[in-house]
Amino acid sequence: MLVDSHCHLNFPDFKDDIDNVIARAKAAGVGVMQTICTEMAEFEEVYSIAERNEGVFCSVGVHPNDSGKQEIISAQELIDKTSRKKVIGIGETGLDYHYEYSDRELQKHSFLEHIKTAQATGLPLIVHTRDADEDTIKILSDEISKSYFKILIHCFTSTKHLADTIVKLGGYISVSGIITFKNAQSIRNALSDVPLDRILIETDSPFLAPIPYRGKRNEPTYVTEVNKALSTLKNISEEECTKITTENFFRLFDKAKQS
Ligand SMILES: [Zn+2]
Numbered sequence: 001m002l003v004d005s006h007c008h009l010n011f012p013d014f015k016d017d018i019d020n021v022i023a024r025a026k027a028a029g030v031g032v033m034q035t036i037c038t039e040m041a042e043f044e045e046v047y048s049i050a051e052r053n054e055g056v057f058c059s060v061g062v063h064p065n066d067s068g069k070q071e072i073i074s075a076q077e078l079i080d081k082t083s084r085k086k087v088i089g090i091g092e093t094g095l096d097y098h099y100e101y102s103d104r105e106l107q108k109h110s111f112l113e114h115i116k117t118a119q120a121t122g123l124p125l126i127v128h129t130r131d132a133d134e135d136t137i138k139i140l141s142d143e144i145s146k147s148y149f150k151i152l153i154h155c156f157t158s159t160k161h162l163a164d165t166i167v168k169l170g171g172y173i174s175v176s177g178i179i180t181f182k183n184a185q186s187i188r189n190a191l192s193d194v195p196l197d198r199i200l201i202e203t204d205s206p207f208l209a210p211i212p213y214r215g216k217r218n219e220p221t222y223v224t225e226v227n228k229a230l231s232t233l234k235n236i237s238e239e240e241c242t243k244i245t246t247e248n249f250f251r252l253f254d255k256a257k258q259s
């Protein structure tokens, strides 16, 4: 069984055929999906998709690009939502200096509130980082030295330095369809020393469809292509790659086992 550790099933792209999208994924062997919350205003909608569908879980959090849109999120608000059965992760949070839709200080403040939530609940922190490696590493390293929490860098597009640092901090790296792109050689190289027991796979759908679907709407079914590309990169069989990434998912998101 494959796991899509990060998708956005509540996005308008899936509005007309969400049931078919989930059914197609399951038929392709994708038995578990985590649909990711990006704004508190969307949380109930995200949660209801998880609640309605077996094998679908969700997170709670505010995307860094949305962290200036609303009242500043507090750890307590996030912690309250984690009592819900199908909430298994915190995020996505982090720093995005590429788009910089939100002020950097607001992004950092929001990131720290999510970290407090991960520390308090033991649920993994799902980190989005774009053109912000230095600050991401500094904040994660400083905070983990005060109180441990589990880290997942999602949709990895960073450097070998970031990947190696996260592994040293005990964290995990999730790879998306980007690893199938021809121009992503530096990203494939950066993953070279990440141990197999620290890697997850995701689609980040509806965005970033892997080759051969590039440019189309992405959906959880296509995590099969990410698995294929990762197996080639790590020189193992597709079956072995599926087995390992699924085990890694359940080790990290251990609340999914009890739900
Ligand atoms: Zn992201």
Ligand SMILES: [Zn+2]
Pocket: 006, 007, 008, 036, 092, 204
């Ligand atoms: Zn995302």
